[in-house]
Amino acid sequence: MAGKAEVTVITYRGIFQEVEEALGMYSEGYRDQSALVVLDKGEVKELGVEDGQPVILENGFGKVVVTAKLSEDPHPGVAFMPSSPWSAQLASGEVGEDGILDLKRFRAQVSKANEAVTTIEEIGERIRAA
Amino acid sequence: MVSVMEIYQLLPKTNCKKCGLPTCMAFAVGLLGREKTIEDCTPLLEEAKYEKKLEGLRELLAPILSADATETGMIIHDEKCYGCGNCVVACPVNVANDPKGTAIGRGPVSGKAILMVEDGVVKCVNVDECRRFGPNKVLCSACIVTCPSKAIEFI
Amino acid sequence: MAFCTGCSLLCDDIEVDFQGGKIKKTMNLCRKGHAHYDSLGVDRLAPAVDGSSVGIDEAVSAAAEVLAGAENVLLFGWGNSTLAAQGAGVKLAKKLGCVIDDPSSYSQGLITEKILAGDFPTCTFDDVRNFADVSIYWGDDPSSSHPRHMSRFSYFPRGEKRQRGYEEDREAIVIDVRKSPTAQIAADGFFKILPGGDGEFMEALMATLGGKIPKVEDKKKMLNLGTKLRKAKFGVIFTGPGLAHSLGGDLAGFASLVGRLNELTRFSVIPSLSDYNSRGFNQTLFDKTGHVNGVSFKNGVDHGPEFGIAKYLDACDAVMVVGSDPAAVLPGTLAKKLAKVPMVAVNSFKNLTTDIAKVTVPTAVAGLEVGGSALRADGLRVEFDAFVESDYLPDVEVVERMMEAV
Numbered sequence: 001m002a003g004k005a006e007v008t009v010i011t012y013r014g015i016f017q018e019v020e021e022a023l024g025m026y027s028e029g030y031r032d033q034s035a036l037v038v039l040d041k042g043e044v045k046e047l048g049v050e051d052g053q054p055v056i057l058e059n060g061f062g063k064v065v066v067t068a069k070l071s072e073d074p075h076p077g078v079a080f081m082p083s084s085p086w087s088a089q090l091a092s093g094e095v096g097e098d099g100i101l102d103l104k105r106f107r108a109q110v111s112k113a114n115e116a117v118t119t120i121e122e123i124g125e126r127i128r129a130a
Numbered sequence: 131m132v133s134v135m136e137i138y139q140l141l142p143k144t145n146c147k148k149c150g151l152p153t154c155m156a157f158a159v160g161l162l163g164r165e166k167t168i169e170d171c172t173p174l175l176e177e178a179k180y181e182k183k184l185e186g187l188r189e190l191l192a193p194i195l196s197a198d199a200t201e202t203g204m205i206i207h208d209e210k211c212y213g214c215g216n217c218v219v220a221c222p223v224n225v226a227n228d229p230k231g232t233a234i235g236r237g238p239v240s241g242k243a244i245l246m247v248e249d250g251v252v253k254c255v256n257v258d259e260c261r262r263f264g265p266n267k268v269l270c271s272a273c274i275v276t277c278p279s280k281a282i283e284f285i
Numbered sequence: 286m287a288f289c290t291g292c293s294l295l296c297d298d299i300e301v302d303f304q305g306g307k308i309k310k311t312m313n314l315c316r317k318g319h320a321h322y323d324s325l326g327v328d329r330l331a332p333a334v335d336g337s338s339v340g341i342d343e344a345v346s347a348a349a350e351v352l353a354g355a356e357n358v359l360l361f362g363w364g365n366s367t368l369a370a371q372g373a374g375v376k377l378a379k380k381l382g383c384v385i386d387d388p389s390s391y392s393q394g395l396i397t398e399k400i401l402a403g404d405f406p407t408c409t410f411d412d413v414r415n416f417a418d419v420s421i422y423w424g425d426d427p428s429s430s431h432p433r434h435m436s437r438f439s440y441f442p443r444g445e446k447r448q449r450g451y452e453e454d455r456e457a458i459v460i461d462v463r464k465s466p467t468a469q470i471a472a473d474g475f476f477k478i479l480p481g482g483d484g485e486f487m488e489a490l491m492a493t494l495g496g497k498i499p500k501v502e503d504k505k506k507m508l509n510l511g512t513k514l515r516k517a518k519f520g521v522i523f524t525g526p527g528l529a530h531s532l533g534g535d536l537a538g539f540a541s542l543v544g545r546l547n548e549l550t551r552f553s554v555i556p557s558l559s560d561y562n563s564r565g566f567n568q569t570l571f572d573k574t575g576h577v578n579g580v581s582f583k584n585g586v587d588h589g590p591e592f593g594i595a596k597y598l599d600a601c602d603a604v605m606v607v608g609s610d611p612a613a614v615l616p617g618t619l620a621k622k623l624a625k626v627p628m629v630a631v632n633s634f635k636n637l638t639t640d641i642a643k644v645t646v647p648t649a650v651a652g653l654e655v656g657g658s659a660l661r662a663d664g665l666r667v668e669f670d671a672f673v674e675s676d677y678l679p680d681v682e683v684v685e686r687m688m689e690a691v
Contacts, residue, residue, distance in 0.1 A: 008480055010462055013526075013559075015212050015317055015429045022291070022320035024327045025613070025636060062617045073464075078480060080463055085613045085637060093618030098534025099579065099590030101391040101616065104527060105480050124640050127612055127620045213315035214428060215436040216470070220451065225443065235414060235433075235442030237298040237313035249311055250319030276441065276451075278428035278466030 004111040005047055009037070009057070009090065011083035011104050026120055032067075034084035035117050039110065041070040043077075047112055054113040057081075059106065062089035062126075064118045079110065085123045132190055132285055134158045140187040142173050142180055161191065162285075164203065193285060202262040203285045204254055204273075210281035211251040217273035217282060218245045218252060223259050245273060252281070288669035289314060290365075290561040290652030291321030292431050293662035294410075294438075295669070303673055315432035322653065325673070328635040330647040341646070341678060348605070348629040348644045349690030355603030355627070358383035361594050362609030362631075364560025367657030368666075370680035371562070371569045374607065377688045379582045384601065387566050388609065389558075390578040390593030393529040395536055397556050397567045398577045405543055405554040408521065410437070410663045413555070415444035419517040421458040424483065424527020425557045426465035431662075434557075435470065439523065446519075456513055460486060461527060476510070483531040487538045490514075494545050520552040526559075555663050560608075561652070562659035598622040605629040608648075608680065612637035631683055649677035657681070 017033035024030060037057060039049065049055055051070040056063060064086045081087045083103065091103050137158040145153045149170040151160060160166035168187060174180045193205060215235075218224060224232040224243045231239035238246050244256045257263060261270040262284060273282050287299040291314075300312040301322065308322050332344035339347070352358050360378050363371050364387055378385035389397055399405045413420070420439045427434035435441055440457050447454045459471040460478060468475040478486050489499035493511035501507050514520060522543070532539060546552035558564055567577035574580050579592035590596055594611060598604075598619060604626045612620045613636060623641070630642035633650045649655040654675035658668045678686075 010480055012426065012463065012465070013430050015432060015466075018317050018429070019320040022317070022324040022327075024324075026328065075463075078462075083614075088614060088620065089617040091616040093616040095391075095590075095595040095619075096533055097590065098395070099390050099593035099595055100395075100530070100533045101595055101619075102530060102533070103392070103614070103616070104530040120637070123617075124612075124637055126617065127624050127637065128641055129621070211316065212428060212432045212466070213317075213319065214432040215313070215315065216428075216441055219436040219441040222450075225450070229443075233443045235437040237300070247313055247315065250314055250316040275472075276470060278469055 003047055004109040005044060006107060006109055007039070007043075007077060007079040009079045009081050009087070009106055009108050011081050011087045014082055017082045017084065031117065031120060034082050035064070035066040035086045036069055036082065037066050037110070038069045038071050038080040040075050040078070041072060042074060044068070044070065044110065047110070049110070049112050054115065054117050056111050056113045056115075057090060057108045059090055059108045061091065061093060061106075064089050064123075065113045065115055067117055079108075085120060086118060089123060089126070132162065132193075134162055136190060137161050137187065140183045140190065141171065142177075142183070144173065146173060148172050164201070201257050202260045202267075204257070204260070204262070205283050205285060206252055206254065207281045207283075208251045210279045212279055212281070213247045213250040213252065214278060215247050215252070216276040216278065218243070218247060220272045220276040221245050222270065222272055223261060227259070287672045288652045288667070289318040289321060290650070290659070290669070291315075291318040293558045293561050293563060294431050294433055295561060295659060295661045295667045296433060296437070297667065297669070301672060317432055324634070325650060325653060330630075330632050330635050330639055330645055332647055333645045335643060344644055344646045345683065345686045346690055348631075348646055349687045351603050351627050351629050351644055352381060352605060352687065353691040355601075357601045357603070359594065359597050359601040359604040360385045360607070361387065361604060361611065362607035363387045363566040364558075364563040365608030365651070366562060366566070366680050367651050368562065368565045368569065368659055369657055370607070370684050371566045373681050373684040373688065375570055375573050377684055377691075378580070380688060381691060382583050384579070384581045384583075384592045384597055385570065386579050386592060386594050386597065387563065388560075388594075388611070388614070389563065389567060390590070391595045392526055393524065393556055393558065394567070394578045395534065396524050396529055396539075396554070397558070397564070398571070399536065399540070400554055400556065401568060401571045401577060404540070406547060406552065407555060407664070408553040409665050410439070410555070410661065411665075412519075412553075413521050414438045414442050414447070416446050416519040417521045418447070418454060419456045419458065419513060419520040421460065421520065421522045422467055422471075423460045423522055423524055424529070424531060425523045425525025426461065426467045427523065427525075427557060428466035428470065430525070430559060431557060434523075435467070439521070440470070456517075458510065458513070476506070481531055483528055484535075484538050487542050491538075491542055491545060494549065514546060514552075515549050517550050517552070520546065520550060522552060522554050523557050524554060525557045558662045564662055564664055565660040568660055568664065595619060598626065601626055603627050603629075605631065606638050606642070607631045607684070608633070610636040610638045612641055631680065633677070646683055647677055648680040648683055649675045651680065655679040
């Protein structure tokens with residue numbers, strides 16, 4: 001039985017993601033570059049998570065399925081994710097006194113997924129849902 | 131990066147001299163430097179027992195022999211390139227040849243630049259001007275160390 | 286020569302061979318800029334009301350109706366608009382007596398405001414190229430976000446006082462939570478910090494600059510950094526989203542550091558802004574109101590976090606989003622709030638925000654299909670021309686037409 005690991009997710013912008021965004025944010029290319037999370041290989045081994053396979057990321061704000069990329073360099077407890085509509089589903093909706101949002105960093109649980117990567121259309125539907 | 135030893139391991143190691151060089155090791159160096167071709171080693175081509183080695187050698191040298199590699203052995207991995215122009219601006223040949231363009235961070239203006247960004251990725255032209263070209267080559271690495279994505283290598 | 290509005294560097298040395306509606310060849314455009322040019326034919330927005338196609342005139346009148354019929358309107362976006370459209374936007378906000386805001390209200394606005402107000406010294410990118418010997422990239426990865434930043438200005442080019450090349454003449458310092466592509470280039474100049482560790486790093490650096498031993502693991506590296514900064518003749522700090530989000534609203538530590546560095550030598554601050562004309566909007570609003578974002582014109586001029594999009598979504602009953610995609614960027618819970626507000630979306634391209642809009646109004650892509658002007662991230666005004674003809678309306682015309690109609 002695969003379990004869950006708690007990680008701090010840091011978001012970043014990558015050039016290939018920006019390129020794909022310009023060339024169409026409804027494209028597979030954009031999803032491939034955005035719906036992913038870079039995980040510490042050693043840390044997620046026991047969860048049965050494999051490189052290139054889907055994982056669930058969830059917290060009190062939302063849940064998305066993205067592709068796992070396992071990195072050789074250790075960064076225990078920390079995961080990296082392109083800042084995108086996928087990461088936004090997990091970012092805290094709590095607004096600081098100063099109006100600033102913490103879009104760059106949030107806690108999330110990661111586990112092996114038996115479902116497909118969330119599509120941008122699904123995210124759009126969630127946003128529109130009552 | 132392909133090493134001489136890797137190439138040597140795939141040669142007949144008989145030092146038969148048919149290629150015109152005294153040893154298989156010298157031939158390996160020649161292959162890596164693109165002064166010799168696989169076809170110069172006739173035993174490797176003609177004798178059935180070397181079939182596996184030949185196959186391995188062709189695979190190993192494919193990137194060196196591909197059209198992507200310039201005469202200096204430079205390979206630009208287009209799929210990794212950001213088109214940032216760091217290499218274009220840092221290249222000492224560009225700085226000397228194109229002082230009012232690439233040297234000050236702009237696109238080339240002199241027609242003498244050897245690296246430039248075309249269609250969003252870097253491209254090498256006038257390769258004979260590169261410091262790595264020819265018998266008096268210098269192992270300059272300005273375009274490699276300035277790259278954010280390891281898109282340039284020399285083989 | 287053409288211009289690139291793909292990011293806030295506004296590169297002006299671009300050559301484009303455009304034939305039969307397609308880009309044949311470009312010179313000097315980075316990969317991101319090339320994609321920006323290539324995007325001309327992708328996912329273009331069409332005029333629509335409630336999901337049905339309409340003519341552009343009908344879309345503009347429907348948009349004006351949405352805005353005129355509401356009490357608490359929010360005009361949001363503006364980073365991808367020309368200076369003329371931004372100016373018209375502020376006028377429209379005044380006329381409607383409503384709130385106007387941009388993404389800086391929830392990210393980098395406080396730093397930009399301090400720069401515009403003169404609290405942080407600043408300089409132009411050309412000064413950086415000519416004089417800077419120390420470039421600090423803090424929570425900032427220009428290699429990915431502004432690909433030609435280091436080659437055009439901040440690290441690699443030769444300049445007036447920087448004739449010997451980056452190895453001898455310049456230092457690149459990268460402070461980040463991950464080894465970004467920019468950190469890769471900086472090599473030994475990379476300082477890896479823990480998530481949220483920016484404040485701690487500042488304290489350690491302040492201690493070092495004050496002649497104390499810093500409480501960090503690698504004391505030698507920090508002391509070396511202190512020496513480098515002290516010896517700098519012309520230093521620059523490029524502030525990225527990583528720094529802004531880590532500090533939140535508390536800029537006191539950063540302000541002390543900038544102050545201290547300027548007692549010792551000269552250090553400027555330049556923000557790394559993503560949209561091509563973010564700085565233009567901040568400056569335009571600042572010139573009119575003294576604030577860079579989150580302004581309400583309901584009773585004169587009011588400013589505060591309550592007028593930033595993140596909070597004002599609770600109060601507004603109509604929103605117009607111009608050249609932006611908050612539905613894709615805001616946390617899902619806030620994007621849901623946004624989806625419930627009657628919305629007008631003005632944009633060149635489709636995105637998650639235009640998808641949830643009641644009215645969509647397409648515009649020409651500035652710098653490619655229509656000329657205009659913008660402020661580079663360092664504040665320099667850049668005028669650009671169109672290089673291809675287009676039937677789409679310029680953004681300024683859309684905003685002005687709405688102003689007439691409301």
